[in-house]
Amino acid sequence: MTSPAGAVPAKRSTMAPQLKEAIRQLITQDEMGPGDQLPTEPELSEHFGVSRNKIREALKLLEQDGLVTAIQGRGRFVSALGSLPIERPVNVYESITALLQGLGYKVTNVVLSVEEGTADARVARELQLNEGDPVIRLVRLRLGDDQPMVFSINIVRRDALPGPLKFRNWGASVTKSLEGHGHYIAFSIARLSAANLPAEYSEAYDLARYDPWLLVEETCVTREGKRLLYAIDYHRSSEIAFNVVRRR
Structure with missing residues (x-):
């Protein structure tokens, strides 16, 4: 039928x-x-x-x-919020790909680097690790209609994604990859601020002209309360914004 x-x-x-x-x-x-x-x-x-x-x-x-x-x-x-076509609700957890697709963009994920490393003090605090514990650091640029939209730095607990790095598709959703190993993200703790892209990235990839960015730092937590992913996402502020509902 x-x-x-x-x-x-x-x-x-x-x-x-x-x-x-x-x-x-x-x-x-x-x-x-x-x-x-x-x-x-x-x-x-x-x-x-x-x-x-x-x-x-x-x-x-x-x-x-x-x-x-x-x-x-x-x-x-x-509602007034529902009539806005561009902005997204800030209280909804969704992948960057889903966010951009929801805004009508054709999405391309460009993997800039992926490497094993160790947790510094900041990452250890966010992921409840000890300093020096192994992590995976993934850096990607998300394009919408072939234009830079989101610069992403994802830091994942190494034990959450076992196996050699070279055998994994790092252009795919990290959230989906975690689900493949039985880790389901239930919510995230997020902080939003305005920031310029760090010079090491803006100079290397010619992105300084898009400053300032909307920086969203998220610590993603599973259903069991385990912190697995620390995401540092720079959203192109001229193209992406978020809505928040305020009630009395």
Whole structure:
């Protein structure tokens, strides 16, 4: 049977997040503004070719992110936050690739270096290691439509990704690689600030012209509470921003 237009693949574990993003794209495509009412659950169910329960789960995720507001007896409406097409919710953990794809970019991951090293005082503190413990240091440049968008430095506990470095695809998602070894990131502790790219990188890769960057430092924690990944991501500030919901 042919899937209807706009249909989303029915994979149980990822259905709600996929539908959430599909509905968000629908809001953008239809140029819906703050206060505009969303289609009803039955209408969305028919549009995407999925059950109303799945639609309801996705709408709940949109509500949690502050992108949609539900008013009892009236329906669901686009919030001021949900009507912004460029910025992303700051309280959502997602990979850099997913973030850029969500903004409509064709993503290319360029691996600049990957090497084994040891944890300095800062890394040891963030990953709850001892100074000198082994780590993997991965440096990548993320391109969106062939333009520099995110400069990433990922530092991973060595025991989380065993085996020779040369046999692993370092252009792929580190989060997915960790999942392949049974480590599932549940949340991250993040800090955002404005910063210039360190000179050793800006000069080597001709990136100084994009200063300043939006620096996002994240310590990623598994379901069991283990800190596995310390990510230092410089987002191109002229192209990427984040939204935060503030409530009274």
